[in-house]
Structures are given as structure tokens and as C-alpha cells.
Amino acid sequence: MLIIFQILFILFALFTVFGVWKRKRDGQISARAAWFWSLFWAAAIVAVLWPESTTLLANQLGIGRGADLIIYISIAVIFYLLFRLHIKIEMINREVTKVVRKEALEDNRNS
């Protein structure tokens, strides 16, 4: 029997996958990205429906529990994404500065 968490999680995952393909249709993301996220959420559904399946994989890597493996991977991925975001923001900052500088110099030339 499904527990409430499993039902809610599956609904959320399906909702998200639906959103992914909607974005794909609107041209906001590539087909590759759409497939990646679809597979990601499919794997998440498998892991939620059959939690033991992640333990099998974890044991292969020498980790006792499947839930631990997922937390380790998640934290690594989140840190990496944070790092990328930081860099991205700094790059955008520098682009903004270039625009502001150009405008300041042009305003001076025209006045």
C-alpha cells in the first residue's frame, strides 16, 4: 500500500515532468535537457516506490543505506550548482558594469 508521502512525491514528480515538456515545447530548454530531467524524475519515482533499490546500489559503492547515498550525491550536486550560480552571477555583474561604463563615457561625449 502506498503511503501518503509516496503519493504526494509521485504527483509532484509527474507535475514537474509535465512542466519540463511544456518548457521544451515553448523552446526554453533543449530536447536533451528535457530527457535528462524526465529520466531524473523517473529514477526518483523508482527510488520512492522501491526504497530498497537504492540500497542495492549503495552497497555496491560500500555505503550502508540507500538514503545515505542519495543524501551524499544530492549535497555534492547542490554545492556544485551553488558554485556555478556564484560564477554566473559574477559574470553577469561584470557585463552590467561594462554597459554602465559605456553609457557613462558616451553621455560625457555627447554633453
Next chain:
Amino acid sequence: MFIAIIPAYNEEKNIGSVIRNLLNLVDRVVVVDDGSLDQTAAAARAAGATVLGHKLNRGQGAAIETGHEYARIVGADFVIHFDGDGQFCVDDVGPALAALRESGADMLFGSRFLGNKSRLPFFKKHILLPLARSFQNFFVGVKLTDAHNGFRILTARALAKIRLVQDRMAHATEIVEAVKAHRLKYIEFPVRVVYRKYGQGFSEGMLVLRDLLLGKFIKK
């Protein structure tokens, strides 16, 4: 041509007198108004400065680089960085320029430690600045008696080589790195700094380290 660059953010109170004093010593004073919320730009114009206005606040490094770009366009021979709130002493400008000319170096760094002319807050003098200096000497490999002193004079050659991309306070280290990378010759010169405000403390120092680290991962 000798140009003074003043990066300014909300400096309407003191900037007028700083500009008037400088105009006796340099050919042109360029104030980069970094998105000030007060009447800095108007006060600077009234005092006879050329004003370049950032529509958004981008930081001191960004403002200095805007001044540099202006100086490159008009073909300046020498550029001096000066502070808008009156913490530097205009009497140091003439002797510093003379010393730079005589030395034949590409750039001059002002120093608060040479000649004991400045009275610094205790924590700054004995802890914060020595820390910043050790960091700079160790990681950048340029031996300076002072770190992050805003008083600098650049020749046209230095101006052509040094392009700042650090928008905030890390530009001070970036300049030293550029001097090393381009093998520019530099001298140090004792200057007086009068503390009106405390300026940057320890947490700002941490932000500088963050910016420097982040900068290592970004292509110029």
C-alpha cells in the same frame, strides 16, 4: 596631460573642496559618480570637474576603470587615483609625481607606513593591514609596505597594461597582480592619510578574499 580620477559615492560634502585643491596641481579632475543618491555629480561639476556618471552603483574598482578608460581615450600621460572624502593630502601629489618622473618607473604606490606620516587606527595599523600585506606579499609576490592604499599614480604605459575587472574592493590587489604580470616597474612613496571614517574593516577584507577567489574562475 595629468588627470586625477576620483571614484565617488555619496560624497557631496567634501568632494567640492577636494576637486578645487586638486585643480591647482593636475590638468583635469575626473569624478566617476558611482550611482550616488545625493548631489555628488552636481557638486563635482560646480567645482570644475569632468563628471562621468554610473547609472547604477558598481563599486570602487568599476568606477576607477571607467576613469581609466576615459584617460586612455583622451591620451593622459599620468593618472592619479584620489579619494573623494578628503582623506588624502593634496600636498603629497606634486612630490609624488616628481618622484615617479625621476625614477622612470611605470607606477607609484602611496604608502601609509613609509615615513610615518599617517596616524592609523590601532587595529588597522597593527593587525588588519599587516595581515592584508602578508597575504599580498605571499600570494601575489610583490613586496609593498602598504596594501590597499588608494593613492596611486599610473603612467600611460601602466594605464595601457592594467585593465581592471574587479568591480568592488579587490581591484587594489588586482592592480598589484597586474604590475607583477606585466613586469611593470613601481616605486613606493610615503603619503599622509587622515582618517575621517574607519573605512574597510575585517569583514570587508573577507569580501575582498571572496572576490579574488571567485575571479580566478572567471575568464577575463
